[in-house]
Amino acid sequence: MFARLMRAVAFAAIASPALAAQDSIILGMVLEPPNLDPTGGAAAAIDEVVYANLFEGLTRIAPDGSVQPALAESWDISGDGSVYTFRLRPGVTFHDGSAFDAQDVIFTLDRARAPDSTNAQKTLFEGISTVEAIDPHTVRIALKSPDGALPFKLAWGDAVMVEQANIGDIASHPVGTGPFRFGEWKQGDHITLTAYDGYWGEKPALKTATFRFISDPTAAFAAIMAGDIDAFPIYPAPETLAQFQADPRFRVLVGTTEGETILAMNNARPPLDDLRVRKAISHAINRQEIIDGAMFGYGTPIGTHFAPHSPDYIDLTAESQHDPELAKSLLAEAGADRLTLRLALPPTPYARRGGEIVAAELRAVGIDTRITNMEWSQWLEQVFGNADYDLTIISHVEPMDIGIYGREDYYFNYDNPAFREVMAELDAATAPATRSTLLKQAQEIIARDQVNAYLFQLAKTGVARAELQGLWENAPMPANDLTQVRWAE
Template structure:
């Protein structure tokens, strides 16, 4: 054998060994999710299940929201805001293509927002973008948006799934065959079973670690547990808290416990006596033992809150000490309000476990101070009709999962009927401010007003409880926005 052949043989052997090593390191992930999305176009549907699959994976926006809830550059690499805060000029990333090979440019941005604002738009949050009065393409990589009034959270809204950029060539088919600019391209959707994505080779941004991701739809907790234990799936982003004990202490798995945007409240009809009386609401706040509710309703995995704001939000302030659990103080406040013997009320509960379990615990806690609750279990359609739409309720329990929805408290027609002109003026200023330091100051003040007014009983933030293979890293612990972002997930040794 010649030296050349020997060298060639050695090179081939080394290449084969290296290939074998590479193959031994997995680059695919299978993720179990509870709900199958109805469609795969996040600009045409409200279901969180859509964003779980596609947000920041298949589709991208001008900005993106990171796992701390903060705005980061997306397809817009930088931007400037005019002195009157009404005109935004975005400089777009270069060399971006959609997954069908068509080029991304400013015309696609213009098309996307004209589609959102069209009369026949089915965008779930069209109202976030109605302040846009003009879209101007300056050049292929520069686009200008003009607003009719200042919107303090505009850059955040541009980072939602509702505002991802789509192309005119493919937008009509995105419901079933989504084509975006993200790091993963759609491969197939076996309805009722799974969605398969693969890493997009020409991706314009930082390369991802995974070559393939499969979302497997498993709605039953027992089936999900068995799939995790058997290795049929490598993880799930939100596992049932009552079954987490199966994985605790098992070195093959890791449990990631974080927060979501789900502020769970004892919703109170502020427009209806006796709940229009501040002392009554304060008495109820003192009667609540949050930790007992968390232990009983979430198996200890909820995070106490004292106002309607997620603990992972940079504007959050801890107000859980505003009305500490104090039975005697609650009784005294009820007496001052004219109810020395308490009163009776109804508690209408939607068909979710955290609400039904919390309702039973709260009924017991309220009984200690003389408030007698009748628990009324409802189907969700009935709850939406009676409680949310027609305001026919005394008390209810629900989680509000929309990011940064404190502005609902400025609407006196919203279902809990809080009408405070001072608070409304504060939210108007917050919405019209882009300075981050001032926005945080206003958000803290807004939270404090709601806590002091005991508008609702603030119970806990729903936890995100992920169960993952111990060799995986890069999953989001918290969920500040709808989605299960794949870009940082990788296998380790």
């Protein structure tokens, strides 16, 4: 009996190595981040590693989507909404042991809004007029006009606090103030973070966290089943979720994300500069067919760039319902009934699977596509950076990011002064009712202009070991916040 028991224990240790160490975790990720600087890169995979773990902002997004204090313990707003005074937490240090204070806030925000800034969300900071230190733990931010959304904007990964002394190495060896510090990065394989003993707040239960990069859905399934991965927060093979749901060793997490998945169009490139052509493409798309075929039923149809779980969302799917005959007539009217368009696909499974379905639907109305499968770095440079594309499929996972349609240099190349005017009014509005009205107007404008073909809101489908607690079920931010993650005792 004793021998059999010992063999069973030995087998369990082999079959489930991660459970042998109750203070470590191995998470799977589809995409490897191109660098580890959330203030200088657009890839969501950066935030999925560093947000709330390695870097922190003055404020942060909580699991329920609310804005909470972070490095600023509180703040006051002037009566006209144009001046914010942030009180910083005392005793905060960076991972190199140096103190965090008001000068770091000034450096961070001045760097983010500088003319040569490479911040992917530079517009978040355009409304700032001055940043000044009242004392080492008090910062005053004066705005060009009132902005009720400033605490939300400062909660983005693009607004985390950085240290000037280490800024030269931030992309490969980042130094932050979070509960975890950078350990190692074996490119092509994994990134490891280790607990920071000098952390100012509640110490995490985990001592080490390793992010392993597994882009192939079949390999992801095998890694979890073998015990090589403890959790895959954004699991790339939804077709196998039923197997995990039936297995008591695992827990399936199904929630919402901020990810509007779109068939993006280059609005400045003929013939996509013609509204009739963009509208034809939108009517050629069968959203449910894509959700079923590419996502195995996980996803919510959308008709504009806005999350359906938001109280300000309006359902505009009727503006672009599946209607192939209408699509054909619009193309004929535009003199564009024989088209060939380039379709650039990043490596995410939803894009690769969805791209094949989209290509077939467009072919049915007379539009041929030349598909190019791209690696993530290539997509970021060619499509996102240089707008060298016709069509692409991507999920925009940043929260409340409809304002990107007001950027004249954004890769959609959409230019509508009326939309920018609504965004300017929104920035200045503080009353919730007024902001809600303006957000609905913005949704209607881009739906009417058929800027992109709006496909579905990306569901958050994750798999984790049943004993693992504290992972986010929903994703109000592209993040794998490990601050509350622990193994059940």
